[in-house]
Amino acid sequence: MNQYRITHGLSRLTMNATISKEATQHSVEMARHQLPFGHHKFDERVKRLSKSIQYTNGCAENVAYNYKNAQDVVKNWLLSPGHRQNIRGHYNLTGIGVARDERGRIYYTQLFVRTKQA
Template sequence: MLKNTRVKSSLTKVLPFFGGVVLTTAAILGGSLVTYSSSDSVSDSLITLSPKPVNAASDVAAMEKSVHRQINQYRKKQGLKPLKLNSKISKIARQHSKKMADKQVAFGHNGVSSRYNKISKVVEYRGVAENVAYNMGYDNPGKNAVKGWIKSSGHRRNIKGKYQVTGIGVAKNSEGEYYFTQLFVNPQ
């Protein structure tokens, strides 16, 4: 049983993965694309989560709602307003999660500029950011993705950011891997 997962990420390489949670994030800040990974601190990040069997009846639509609820619960504890879920932005997030799950693109932020462009056709924005995660072997993959994001400074920065709207997409592949994409938008 895997007890610790060392998290490393890059926008240009495929990450080795042997169970657990892998996280990465990107944001447009001041017109520049900024990326963070779970290891963007001075010390190496180590996320410790205990894998459990995945419930085969997990419903990804319910998981998306659960992720949204958990993110808003965290924001409320931080004294922040809840993020409004936008179905069109969720569709963009879901498409990216599906492409990662189907191995059409590597896990990460490949194509992030294209997703941000699609968002601009839904709503004009001042700022936009993206968190992604994937995991397998957990009885509650959504809870573990959110927990991992909150433990990571770059992901937490997006969650606590001055965003008002979000889109969340989850996809599961035949290997039982869950892929998560959360988009954050600050409309004009």
Template sequence: MPLSARIALGMLFLAAGLSGCDIFNNQPPPSTPATQPTSNSGSYTTLEQSVHEQINQYRQSQNLPPLTLNAEISKEAKAHSQAMANGTVAFSHDGFEGRVKEIGTSINYRSAAENVAYNQGYSDPVTQAVQGWIKSPGHLKNIQGDFNLTGIGVVQNAKGEYYLTQIFIKRG
């Protein structure tokens, strides 16, 4: 497929890119102290760090607090991106409730949301995805949402396609 066709296809997927998915679980506040958020930058790729930085820069520009990158949430985001990149699951939010349930085993949360993106053929796939999310009302709602934790997974497959997943969590 010619590069221009791949770029057009990538833009189609990014533009169509499924509106952000929300799930709310109004758990009561934990009776024991919640697990502290972790941010182990050594375990994140440069692309994942870039998503985190760009999203927080946007939130700061809107006078919103930054999101803390969390390893447990990122593990779920990465696994979903990997499954989409491998073709194990379609480019979608399929399995979101399961990812949130797994996150809930270690983090008490009140609400969760997810953004996914796909693109190919760009020199900066992260900026392409983040800008696409910002231009999409559903994705933007998640970016601007009342969340305090995030997890990010970015995977490139052998075809050069990038799959990005960002999960947003509001700690309970």
């Protein structure tokens, strides 16, 4: 994803452990069917991130499931205008979470965060 951003004149995203933990929790909840697939409770994730990461000034989220690998996920996100907008957004931090359900389907969550320093 960073290669795509750099190719398009955008800054590199820095992986953040706090954001990855939040993304992983969302993927786990979807894989366990505690939440439906999608962006349910996104506002709650944003609130938690805002408390953990100083100067949070914007967040976005991409989710996917049942792709065999991360490359296919990113390829399909780039074909979707909304997902592509998040990838190309003015964010500087990111976190990724992955979880597998009982049937072996993989749930992916990527959160994007912009801090005021960005």
